[in-house]
Structures are given as C-alpha cells and as structure tokens.
Amino acid sequence: MWLVGREDTFWDYFPGPEHHATWPFARLRGPRRRHSDMPRTARYPAPRAARAAAVPIGVGATAVRALYGAPVDELPAFRELLMRLAEVRDLDRETMARQARLPEAEITSVLNGAEPSPDLLRSLAPVLGLHRSDLFVIAGQPVPDDLAPRDASARHEIRDLAWPLTFLPRAVPELYELVRSLPTLPHPSGPTEPAPLYRTDPNTPGGLILRLLLNRNLDRTATAYYLYGIGGGPMLSTSTIYLIGEGRKALTPDLLTSLSAILDVSRSDLGALAGMDLSTAVVRVHRHSDEAAELVWRARRLTAEQLRSVVDRAHEIRHERAGELEPRHRCHCTGRT
Secondary structure, eight states: OTTTOHHHHHHHHHHHHTTTTOTTTTTGGGOOGGGGGSSSSHHHHOHHHHHHHHHTTTOOHHHHHHOOOOOOOOOOOOHHHHHHHHHHHOHHHHHHHHHHTTTTHHHHHTTTOOOHHHHHHHHHHHHHHOHHHHHHHHOOOHHHGGGSOOOGGGHHHHTHHHHHHHSSSTTTHHHHHHHHHHHOOOOOOOOOOOOOOOOGGGGSSSHHHHHHTTTTTOHHHHHHHHHHHSSSSOOOOOOHHHHHHHHSSOOOOHHHHHHHHHTOEEEEEEEEHTOOOTTOOOOOOTTTTHHHHHHHHHHSSSOOHHHHHHHHHHHHHHHHHHGGGGGGGGGOTTTTO
C-alpha cells in the first residue's frame, strides 16, 4: 500500500481534526529566526493584494522573470492547448465539430487563434471528456456562476474531509454516497467569503493547476493535505504550493501525476496541458483515489452547512471504527466513547 512505512511521518505532518489549531507544517519550516535578524523585506512583505496587482492573470513568463528573477515556462495559447487535448483523443476538427454539434468554421476559427465563446466551451467540454467549468479555466476565462462552486466558504469543510478520507477504513465509499445523496441548494444568501486570489497566478502550468484546484474549492492548505493523503505525493508546505502557482517552482512528472489523482483529470490530459511526458512517473495514489476525487468534485455543489454534516458523519465513523484504527488515529474528544 502507498502509505506503508510513511504512517509516522504523515501523522506528524498531517494532524487529526482535533489539532486544527496547530500549524501542520511547523516541522518543515526549520528553526525560527528572530524578527530583528530578518531583512526588512521579509519583516514587512508587500500585501498579497499588491503582489497580486503586480502579476495579473495571464501575465507572461517574461514579466514573472523580471519581477521574481525565476525561470518559468509560459503556457501556450488556448488554440495550442485545444490541439493537444484533441490529439490525445485522436480528434480532428471535423470530428470535434460534429460531436459538439458546432459549425466546423467555429472550431477552425478557435484553432486559428480566435477567442472561444462561452457556448463553444460548454459544448466542447463533453467531447473532450472534461468538466465544463474546467475548460473555462483552461481557456483562461471566468467560470460562469452556474458552473462555479456553490459556496466559496465551504472550502474549509472540504479541507476537514482530507483526514477521514485518508485514514478511516471504508470511509471513502460511504462519504461519497452521502455527498451524492445531498440535494443542490440555492446559493447562500447574504455576504459570502471571497475566494482566494488564485486568478492572479501567472499563466504557467503551475498556475493552471492551482486554478483547477480552486475550481474544486481546494485552497493551498487543502491541496497539501489531499496531495499527500490521496495523491500519494510529497509533503509540501503551502508556501511551496504558492511557489508552484507563481511559476517559481517547477512541476515534476511525479508531482503532476499525484495532482491528477486529486483533480480527477487524466494523466494524459494534464501531461498534454503542461507539455510533460508522464509515462515514467511513479504512481502511489490512495486505493480509493478515484472515488475521493469524485467526492471532492461533487462536494463543490454543496453549501458549507451541508458539508459540515458530512464532516460530522466522518467524525462519527472515526468513533464507530475506533477498534480498527491505530491508537494515535483514534479520537479522544470528550463526550464520546
């Protein structure tokens, strides 16, 4: 099993729900430095909004190099990404047009560099085997409200599900069925929590991956949890994931393969989009990774209140199956046996 020999490391890195107040990546940060010893730029960093304004969505690799001095690879235009996705499926423009029920001239226009219309993206996504909202993300366009996650604040509950999905025996199938059975409710009324500013990530493979993750309500902390627990990937801090999104840390074939397990996007598609050969990548995903990724996708249509009921059920499972868990994985909260 992918976790054999790594349980202790994972337990230290990824505390249970009762330890949420503890910063989970403290072991990875190394010794703390005194405030007075830090450079002024480290003590008083520019606000996130200011840095976001400095690197708007779609910024080129040249601008990122000038700002950060780091080598990054810029994503090609959507026409090239579309051709790569079509090539993976052996689709020509005539076949794509026929299956999408679109005029071939419209497909040709996009392949020649024209901006795709929202209607074209909606029609073309099923032909490519992609979620409609994902194709909007790949095209660099805003996701329409009817395709966006239902409740941005629900990403906290999605994050809380990472631990039970990783450790609790037989929890993935049960929680998947629970998520699938819940109805789709209207968007929450009143003020809502804004989504993270991930749209400001540069137009690089890493930036695209983080935008696809955000389309599943997975923030950077949740990505670190799911990457290690479900994707079988390396232990990465949120700051490292931030660097990947900024294009200052390169994606590797092994890392991209682990991310594909979370995204429920095929390795061949992610490899085509990133321009990487993943045929030699090491696969160490969780044995229920397919269902876990589908659960995360379906959970994006639920509100935070609905997902809290799923988290509560996961907590109950942890107590019901305590005898099947390692002692350090059992819950010791008060009021339960």
